[in-house]
Amino acid sequence: MNIPFRREDALVPGEVETIAPGVRRIICDNPSAFTFRGTNTYLIGTGSSVAVLDPGPVDEAHLAAILAATSGETITQIVVSHTHRDHSPGVQPLKKITGATTYGHGPHVTPGEGGDHSFIPEIRLADGETADIGGRPLTALFTPGHCGNHLCFALDGTGILFSADHVMAWSTSVVSPPDGNMRTYMRSIAKLRAREGIDTLYLPGHGPRLPDPMPFLDGLAAHRQKREARIVAALREHGPSTVEALVGPVYGPLDPKLIAAAGRSMLAQLIMLEEEGAASRDGDIWKLD
């Protein structure tokens, strides 16, 4: 089963896209191999109560774009999906200007690259908790895996789910240990899959929207299972191996920029096999059990 990726996205930094009544998107100019065309910032609500979901990195132009898009309105809340450096560091400068209340699951707890340790939410949202965000009911769904404190948010009654970096139309998610965890990621995929009929449009943290998300979730799950089978086959064929030695046989030719990330993803899958009792390691050498 192939994942039905979507990469077409006409939005450019500085422009505002209206997605639904009270839901707008702007994009930060921080493109990369991991952020695609940049971080999506969503504005929820209008007028006297606007919430900013994921202000992005510290970026003056993007901060100015957020303020310009809400000119004449009041930003009262800042919501964070997860504490990666391309999503949450922009909270502090925005809060300084607006005094808005901050929301998130909790601080970043694991050391490691990419984590933003500066963000500590004033209001912590637990799994399943519904808060009034931008005058609308928004329900937090704890979806760890890509990041240990990752939340998706359902805009109740609309079919919209802000899927952040857990599910994106343009690419699979990076799952990088120790903060990234493949077992919890797969559980978080299953958790969203169980919401069939409730969520009909995903709005991701990068790239374009994702309509018809259920077949996409099936594709993501099948993709990781296929990868796992390839890792098991490579270990069987080559015997005990390091992650570095397995990247080639499992992934085939790769853009050099993506080799390190592929290794992290592979490590995440090996740790899952270890947690399931199917593999073990001696130092950096992995083997099947």
Ligand SMILES: [Zn+2]
């Ligand atoms: Zn992320």
